[in-house]
Amino acid sequence: MLEGVRARLHALASRLRRLERRELDSFVRWLEHTGNLLHLSVLVFVPLLIAAVTWLTNMTAVISFLLFPPLASGTYTLFADPEGKHATPWRFVGGMTVGALCGWLALELTAAVGLNGGGVSAAGAALAIFFTGCCTWGLDLEEPTAFSTALLVLVTGNAQFAYVLGIVVSSSFVASAFVLWRSRFYEQRAQYLYGTTGGDDHVLVPMADGGETVARFAASIAGAHDAGKVVLFDVIDEDDAEQRVDLVDTEAAGDDGSEELAP
Incomplete structure (x- = not known):
């Protein structure tokens, strides 16, 4: 009787192993499509990176929560299209930093000429976008998130320097993780995924x-x-x-x- 039970358990375990192998093979074949791989990378790495930046924000007062909207959208752009025009670490870090600096400059200019009325200055917002467009174009750092950082710096109160510093630190952290992911995994994906490379x-x-x-x-x-x-x-x-x-x-x-x- 025990032999029969043992044989049935062994057969069940063998079936489960075969099922597991089939599911794993199906998952690997699904990952072989670049679009699926990029979507999975976005779902995995973008939340992890934002969580890491959030942890840094809670540990130090240097990083402001106002940088999260442009940082999250920029991180998504990097991982969703790693071969695209905006998937350049230097453009990502430089564009966001230049945008924040342009917003800071616009804020100081409007304050100097007395145009910073109650709330956010409309003239300051217009100048921030104008300066950002000119600088990113001239420096070849055109990045959509640069315009977000340029506007958000207008509502940082007296913490403009801390905001700009937080942009530099957080964007550099994300860019470093992206470079590591792209060079060690994405560009080497044929070695790990594709069975036809032999x-x-x-x-x-x-x-x-x-x-x-x-x-x-x-x-x-x-x-x-x-x-x-x-x-x-x-x-x-x-x-x-x-x-x-x-x-x-x-x-x-x-x-x-x-x-x-x-x-």
Whole structure:
């Protein structure tokens, strides 16, 4: 009886392992699509990075919570399109920092000329956007989040320096994590995910005139891999193939006749 129970448990465990392998294979095939990989990266890494910045904010008074809207949107842009125009760490950090500095400059100018009435100055907001557009364009740091930091610095009260410093620290942290993710995982994803990368061991050689030289070259390429294989491929003309068959048959008949005449 115990043997029967043990056999059933063993069979159940084997089925579960097979099911687990099938599910894992399906998940890996799903990840092989770059779009799915990017969406999963956004869902995993963006919340983790924002959580890390939040923890830093709670630990120090340097980082303001007002930087979270542009930081979150900029982080999403980095991971959602790592090969896009705005997926440059220098552009990400520099654009957000320049935007904050432009907003600070606009705030000081409006205060100097007496245009900072109650609440947020409309002139200050306009100047902040204008300065940000000019500076990011001239410095080739055009970044959508730069305009957000330029406006948010207007509502920081007297903590403009702390806000700009927080932008530099938090954006540099996110940019460093992005560079590490892109260089160590995203650009190397074929090594971890794609099962077809082993095909570089197999060399298909179209044979034509001078095919021996090409075949030797292909063999040297495949020989650089442990499981290298060379497949020779040629297209034979139908008439030529029939002539070769007739020639082989003629030679075979001649051999048979020679054997019959032999004593």
